[in-house]
Amino acid sequence: MTELTALGKSPAPAARRGPRRPRRATALNLTAVVLGLAVWTLLASIGVQGLPGPLQVAAKAGELIADGTLLDDALASLRRVLLGCLLGTLLAVPIGFLMGWYATARGLLEPYVQFFRTIPPLAIIPLAIVLMGIGEVPKVFVIFLASFLSSVVATFQGVVDVDRTLINAARVLGASDRTIFLKVVVPASTPFILVGMRVGLGSAWGTLVAAELIAAQEGLGFRMQQAQLYYDLSTIFVGLIAIGLLGLLMDRLLLLAERRLTGWQERR
Structure with a gap:
């Protein structure tokens, strides 16, 4: 018993x-x-x-699916978002750890991070066009910037908020700085990193439509802009719903990963 x-x-x-x-x-x-x-x-x-009503929008979605337009646009937008978010996260996590763990790195990098965090990624589009042309690079860059800034701040805050009692206890037990960082700081920061990724993902999808204004020939944002010229509200709604569903699916996958990686956390 x-x-x-x-x-x-x-x-x-x-x-x-x-x-x-x-x-x-x-x-x-x-x-x-x-x-x-x-x-x-x-x-x-x-x-x-x-x-337009739901049935009208569903009929338009059926047409766009049948001729392959919706699939091509969704894949193009998804590729840009995934690439931008992946690059943003890969760069943001080590920079966030550096800022949180080393005071010198924090003093050198934090002014730039906070400065660019106050500038909307959409405001970078004219500069990106001038410096990078009108190909895929500027589109991915502005999406990268949106996800990078959210992730780096979340990672930095995660390192700073690690309970000092855990770090001091590890030091008393004879753990080196490397062991403390890998065994204490990284696990404790993981929930913050994943939240930053989720916020960055939302920012990336929010930036997508404007990014695809840069001489795009395909993509959900591009299709919505084209539909606007002809007052095709049904196509605009199809694009909005597709972006929302893709974003929701990606967010649920990140949430699932968060639950798997942070199963030790107490939840309500």
């Missing part, structure tokens, strides 16, 4: 409560989607500024 049972507390209710929260969250999510579609249908039915 376990101690829990000996105290007269049955573990069964706690075990039963485990799966209930995800089920309740899923039910609430589905309810929100249904309510959103109902409100959208209502607004379209009363003719709000020519707003």
